[in-house]
Amino acid sequence: xxxxxxxxxxxxEYQYRLHGDWFVGIFSDTGNAFEHIEYxxxxxxxxxxGIWQSPIGTMELSVARxxxxxxxGIAVQFSMGTLL
Numbered sequence: 001x002x003x004x005x006x007x008x009x010x011x012x013e014y015q016y017r018l019h020g021d022w023f024v025g026i027f028s029d030t031g032n033a034f035e036h037i038e039y040x041x042x043x044x045x046x047x048x049x050g051i052w053q054s055p056i057g058t059m060e061l062s063v064a065r066x067x068x069x070x071x072x073g074i075a076v077q078f079s080m081g082t083l084l
Contacts, residue, residue, distance in 0.1 A: 004033030008040055015051060025049035029064070044068045045075065057081050 009031030015023045028046045047064025059080045066072040 005035050006037050006040070007031070007033045008042065013049075015049075021053040023051040023053070025051055025060075025062075027062070027064075028067075042068070047075075 009029070011027060011029045013025050013027035015025040017023050026046075026048055028044065030042050030044045032041055032043050034040050044067045045064045046067050047062055049060050049062040051058060051060045057080055060078070062075075062077045062079075064075045064077070066075075
């Protein structure tokens, strides 16, 4: 069982090709998991990403900061796989 019965997410991202297989991205994420659909408490974050389309799949390093709770620190995430 997860942190909530319902999940609501939304993401918008813009990617710009720097050179060859290298991109930079800017994004904004909103969403949360919650038990009662009547009162969703959504959280938001925005950030930047460095993206490389390698021969084995896309690799992305993202740095984001919460816009719904500015007291939270910076989040760093690395992901790899194919683009959807």
